[in-house]
Amino acid sequence: MFVAALLAILLTMGLALARALTGPTTYDRIAAVNMFGTKTVLLIAVLAFFSGRSDLLDIALVYALINFIGVIAALKLVTQGNFHSSDGDESEAKQGESK
Amino acid sequence: MIIDILSWICLVAGGALGIVGGIGIHRFPDFYSRLHAAGITDTFCATLILLGLGLQAGWSIAAFKLALIFMFLFFTSPTASHALANAALHSGLQPRLDGDEREGSS
Amino acid sequence: MKSFNFGVLLFLCWIFLSGHLEPLLLGLGVASVALTVFLSRRMNVIDHESYPLHLSSRFPGFFLYLFREIVKANIDVAKRILRWRGASVSPQMIQIPQSQETNLGAVIYANSITLTPGTVTISLSKDSLTVHALSKEAAGKLATGAMSKEISNRVFDQ
Known part of the structure; x- marks a missing residue:
């Protein structure tokens, strides 16, 4: 029965990946990658029970945290174009100047 | 035995909801409505699958870890959705509102 | 006082997450909890809002x-x-x-x-x-x- 859940999650991941590849805007892609990451956490959790190795749950736990931070960091990079300016207004002003 | 059946139902329902969400992000017309479809898979699908696994685990450390994963997902997924929507709106991506609705093109 | 509560909470988390009670692992737990509490104090994130006790x-x-x-x-x-x-x-x-x-x-x-x-x-x-x-x-x-x-x-x- 775990196999059914694994296959369903893999199919969802495939659909999310397709959206990430085709998505018209950057935000579509980031949303799809976020969803992909959430599914990965679930996949690892189901895999832990499927293979009977409960250590994998720790990996799922860590992946849940890293996924969130990764998405936020990617979002910051996309909206600001850099990591060095700490607040958004400054970089928006800069972008305004360059236009 | 009953617990086994319950957890299977949870796992299968969770997987099915995940696929529904996956179809949703292809059928909905614009970015903001796709965010709602992704929201399905982030909340209820994850809840059901983790609940199904938790029923298999019983009272053990594994169940505690599953609860912790559930809590992280529950707190971080709305934050990520909000950050995405907020950033998209600030960058000038306009949502397609009711007036100019077109049938499920994607 | 808040830092102490925070440390105890973190240590409970450590025990429940590791599930081992050997002295070596508990010692490593105490060390990492101490480091985390120190860093949290430096970052000033231990405040009223991180304790939802008033709920x-x-x-x-x-x-x-x-x-x-x-x-x-x-x-x-x-x-x-x-x-x-x-x-x-x-x-x-x-x-x-x-x-x-x-x-x-x-x-x-x-x-x-x-x-x-x-x-x-x-x-x-x-x-x-x-x-x-x-x-x-x-x-x-x-x-x-x-x-x-x-x-x-x-x-x-x-």
């Missing part, structure tokens, strides 16, 4: 309410996705008043709205929320302010 005892009730709402909204959105002739959506962008007094209440309100599929909080200010809703019904339900009332009633003691 009401009816908080679990709010979770049940939120969970029911999430389930209902999930079924609604899933139906909309699977409708045969094109996904039937009528996206709305609405402004609703933000009636929570405290920052924590406002954050709980905005997060609850985002957690319910079909509605996403786009921006949040002192007195209003901008919400993108998937359908007229979801937007109308939100505009009644029932969820905000639930939060006021169940999360905080008056």
Whole structure:
């Protein structure tokens, strides 16, 4: 029965990946990658029970945290174009100047 | 035995909801409505699958870890959705509102 | 005192997550908890808000309410996705008043709205929320302010 859940999650991941590849805007892609990451956490959790190795749950736990931070960091990079300016207004002003 | 059946139902329902969400992000017309479809898979699908696994685990450390994963997902997924929507709106991506609705093109 | 409570909480987390009770692993746990508490003090993140002890005892009730709402909204959105002739959506962008007094209440309100599929909080200010809703019904339900009332009633003691 775990196999059914694994296959369903893999199919969802495939659909999310397709959206990430085709998505018209950057935000579509980031949303799809976020969803992909959430599914990965679930996949690892189901895999832990499927293979009977409960250590994998720790990996799922860590992946849940890293996924969130990764998405936020990617979002910051996309909206600001850099990591060095700490607040958004400054970089928006800069972008305004360059236009 | 009953617990086994319950957890299977949870796992299968969770997987099915995940696929529904996956179809949703292809059928909905614009970015903001796709965010709602992704929201399905982030909340209820994850809840059901983790609940199904938790029923298999019983009272053990594994169940505690599953609860912790559930809590992280529950707190971080709305934050990520909000950050995405907020950033998209600030960058000038306009949502397609009711007036100019077109049938499920994607 | 707060740092001490924080440390104890972290150490309990360590024990429950590792599940081993050997002296070596407990010692490593104490060391990493001490490091974390030190870093948290330096970053000044141990404050009143990270201790939700002032929340009401009816908080679990709010979770049940939120969970029911999430389930209902999930079924609604899933139906909309699977409708045969094109996904039937009528996206709305609405402004609703933000009636929570405290920052924590406002954050709980905005997060609850985002957690319910079909509605996403786009921006949040002192007195209003901008919400993108998937359908007229979801937007109308939100505009009644029932969820905000639930939060006021169940999360905080008056």
